[in-house]
Amino acid sequence: MVEPRFRRDGAWVGASVPRREDPRLLAGRGRFVDDIALPGMLHAQFVRSTEAHAELLAVDLDEVHAVPGVVAAYTAADLDLADITALLDRPAHEFVPTAMPVLARDKVRYVGEPVAVVVAKDPYAAEDGVEAAVVEYAPLEPVVSDLGALAEGAPLVHAEAPRNTLVDVSLFATEGIDDVFAEAHTVVEVRTKTGRQNALPLETRGVVADWDDRDEQLRVQTCSQVPHQVRTVLARCVGLDEKQVRVTVPDMGGGFGQKCVVGREEIAAAAAALRLRRPVKWIEDRRDALTAAFLAREQRYVVRAAFSADGEILGLDADVVCDMGAYSCYPFTAGIEPLMASAEMPGVYRVPAYRVRGRAVTTNKAPTAPYRGVSRPQYVMVVERVFEKAARALGIDAVELRRRNLITVFPYTGVNDITYDPGSYLESLDLCEKTLREEGWFSRRSDENRVIGIGFACFSERTGYGSGAFAQRKMQVVPGFDISEIRMDLNGTVSVTTGTLSHGQSHETTMAQIVADRLGVPYDRVKIVQGDTDRITYGWGSFASRSITIGGSAVAAASVKLGDQLKEIAAHLLSGDPEAAVLEDGGVRVGSSWLPFAEIADVAYLKAHLLPKGVGPGLAATASFDVGGDGTFSNATHGCVVELDPGTGGVEILRYVCVEDCGVAIHPQVVEGQARGGIAQGIAGALFEEVRYDEAGQPLAPSFMEYKVPTAMEIPDVRIEHLETPCAFTENGAKGAGEGGTIGAPAAVLNAVNDALRHTGVELDDTPVRREAVFRALEVTR
Amino acid sequence: MIQLVELSVNGERHDLAIEPRRTLVDVLRHDLGLTGTHVGCEHGICGACTVLVDGAPARACLIFAAQVEGAEIRTVESLSSDGELNDLQRCFSEHHGLQCGFCTPGMLMLAEGYLAEEPEPTTEEIREVVASNLCRCTGYQTIVEAIDDCAARRRAALQDRLDRRAS
Incomplete structure (x- = not known):
């Protein structure tokens, strides 16, 4: 028996026991998908579109077949697979269904879209084969931004989606909300654009597929967060029944949401294995992972908030546009980001009046999937900016303003029809502020020779969405x-x-x-x-x-x-x-x-x-x-201290404090690990990472030289304090802990940057925060 | 074109007939079956493929196997013996310095090479070295702490041996 490091009440739950996973992973004896080798295994790579938007005139694979080592090469017509289609149960004016072909057929819609699959005896030969393909395009004008997508007369990414709009929902619209704004003492507005990000599991996507005659099964080993959904889609695409497909998942090098949707390449590789009756492996290379994998987070917000003279929030009026790229992902659809933002935005605050319009637009960029936090890092950032701006306008301390508006009596049913189970919203804010105060950061903030700012983020996070909660989103496929x-x-x-x-x-x-x-x-x-x-x-x-x-x-x-x-x-x-x-x-x-x-x-x-x-x-x-009702809400307050460098515009994080409450922590060390890792990804989005495209829709960050993943030099140590408000209706009193870190960090960092800029009159509301913007802001006052 | 290459990996000699363009990491993983070394980017940034070449950390994705004939190569598989994790590996586990485990072999070899060269690093120096590689799960703090702890324990053990020899 392994001795636990500590146990509470003689129980295993609550003890940071040694991880069962560690010995094999530390010894290099884990089994990741690329570690799997089957006898006679072939290797697939994809011919990918070099155009952002074009008619596909011809795909000529003749030269490919002549490359030494190449065994087969297929176009969409060769494989003849059913499309991947994700649906919402919403009327046509709210949701336009679009199909994602496994391989592009008549049209390509982003650079990197798979056009043909090449199968060869080794991965090197597969890449040689890809280079020999000749694809003829008739370029169309690309749609490369959300505003471009919505512009009058814009080219259409999908002919069936007018104004390039896949989802358009207007929700809640509390009666009399316009009067609330007209009569309010103070109205503040936040306009924010957040950068497109890559969830970036260090292990790229991949699959090994083979047909087994004895089991009469297509056996698929893939690094997916959702193996059953891969089975369902794959069976449909290739025309097998569910029992004829077995999906297993080996060790997985992270996912963060990018692997919780069904990818086209794993379907195409499995279809090739089925046709060839030989094992086929596909391992995504980093360039493809950066340009052609599922992305996330590119959103634009216009949010107005009304406040009374004594700082009570009276209303929230929001318009959210999410750039979902070229296709809807399965099973969540392009609605995942706008519906999350629309449903949850009021968050931890008592907001009496709320109106929101949420839209998903389609553009000629790689499609999107849920990424750790899904919209919450963005709308929490926006709402926390609202409170900072209102605090300045009203002349009230920003932390105090939050205190006056936090939900403190539970269960609380919000204007967004969500009932929040008990949490420690106020307590976490108090403890976070107290911690930073006791560490002396508030006095350092007033050092006139340094440009130091302190920022906070208060949020709760619905975890464990049950069937009821997902049904409310009107997904046709309802997880829970x-x-x-x-x-x-x-x-x-x-x-x-x-x-x-x-x-x-x-x-x-x-x-x-x-x-x-x-x-x-x-x-x-x-x-x-x-x-x-x-x-x-x-x-x-x-x-x-x-x-x-x-x-x-x-x-x-x-x-x-x-x-x-x-x-x-x-x-x-x-x-x-x-x-x-x-x-x-x-x-x-x-x-x-x-x-x-x-x-x-x-x-x-x-x-x-x-x-x-x-x-x-x-x-x-x-x-x-199943979780009945509205699920359970974890909560946290993050506090961040930054110092700006007037010479470079650089942002250095001097301190980071996270006070989190995920109910009963099964394994506190694991919970802390999730928080720290999540915060690192949130900081990455706030300060470093962005998937950018040029005007032709060509991706500008195809390698780690351009896509700046923060290292140990950029990510600070994080002090974590735990509060525990057990959940009453999960079996262990636990609430979810996987995403909170990522959700709070962008808001805390951005608020800290703006606090440091308080003497300049400049406010920065977009992420990632650009060094040049910080430099220019400080230049004025230097 | 096929070339004969002789490699020494974890103290064992291997004769290979491979294409000259074959990278060291592909040879380790797919020709020698040492799949503990991972491939994260194939352009030398992420460090998941870090191995030791004559004791120094190196990116196995940026080296052709044919370039390291005559060198002594060490991979993560060499760290534990008889199924027992070494002190560095144990420190990673105790500090929760790994979650998915994909970057871990690269981090371990980076640290192993570094601590051999610099047994008395400061925490800040360790942090700078860890910044050579990418981890997407941990936020790095626990990796730095694990290496720091291992270095401290090794120093204490060395001091202990010296003390005992002196007495």
């Missing part, structure tokens, strides 16, 4: 529940399935801790089975901070059912009362007698004739869990 099957085998070891899928979040450890507590066994006696569509009942994978809240609850519920079985059998064997039986120390105690699980398993499998009447052989149970 999770199903777990648990089994005890001989000698009392436990295996349990989860429909969620760890790709860095440590579920092999944390889920095992949950089971361990429910059954009274050490956590290393529990094996977690994930990422295999043959072994796991339909699941939704890991995204939206759903794994511990929903998956963890299903695992717990299944454990309890198994525990009941064990108690019933033990009571019978010990001639005691099942009601008096308790699970204890790896066995069942009934009165003064105790029977170890191994002996119960022995009876259940090897001596079934000894089982009580009506109890079948074996030890197994299935349970499901």
